[in-house]
Amino acid sequence: MKIAIASDHAGFELKDSIKSLIKELGHEYEDFGPDSTASVDYADYAFPAAEKVADGTFDRGILICGTGIGMSISANKVKGIRCALVHDLFTAKVTREHNDSNMLAMGERVVGPGVALEIVRVWLTTEFEGGRHANRIGKISNYEC
Numbered sequence: 001m002k003i004a005i006a007s008d009h010a011g012f013e014l015k016d017s018i019k020s021l022i023k024e025l026g027h028e029y030e031d032f033g034p035d036s037t038a039s040v041d042y043a044d045y046a047f048p049a050a051e052k053v054a055d056g057t058f059d060r061g062i063l064i065c066g067t068g069i070g071m072s073i074s075a076n077k078v079k080g081i082r083c084a085l086v087h088d089l090f091t092a093k094v095t096r097e098h099n100d101s102n103m104l105a106m107g108e109r110v111v112g113p114g115v116a117l118e119i120v121r122v123w124l125t126t127e128f129e130g131g132r133h134a135n136r137i138g139k140i141s142n143y144e145c
Contacts, residue, residue: 001124004052004061006032006045007108008071011064013037014108014116018062021117025124030058046074053102054080061103062120072105079144082137087111092119096126098133 003022007015012034022029032049034040042065053061061083063071068085075083083103084095087110095101104123106116128134 001027001060002058003027003029003124004032004049004058005029005063006049006061006071007034007064008042008045008066009034009037009039010066011071011106011108014064014106014111014113017113017117018064018120021120022124025121027124042070043074046071047078050075050078050081050083050103054078059102060124063103063105064108065105066107066109068105068107068110072103075103075105080141082140086119086123088115089118089122092122093126096123097129098136100128100133100137 005015005019019029033045046063049061052058063075065071072083072085075081081103082099082101083105084099084101085105086092086095106119
């Protein structure tokens with residue numbers, strides 16, 4: 001699986017830990033930045049990563065900022081993106097099973113590093129159930145402008 005990953009300054013440290021886990025799980029990734037903890041605007045990193053997931057260059061994407069909120073809002077502005085803001089294992093699992101989320105957003109200031117890595121592991125290994133959920137996802141896709 002190919003993963004797009006990005007953060008802002010507030011998610012920079014957690015992003016590095018997640019990159020190591022992605023490699024450990026046998027996946028590829030591209031880091032869309034930033035490359036330091038200098039203050040940046042999250043949308044400048046969320047949009048390019050989300051666009052590459054939406055166009056199929058990457059299978060999924062992971063975004064990290066202080067709370068995950070700004071990144072998730074930004075990513076969800078890109079047509080074809082279903083970015084879930086997740087802070088626990090249950091929603092990490094269900095957003096894949098029921099919502100076929102293609103991007104994950106988390107907050108480094110909200111989730112501890114151990115939990116964050118488990119969230120990523122669950123999210124990357126959980127498959128979409130399809131069935132009745134596919135119809136619901138179709139309604140979302142049809143609504144997008």
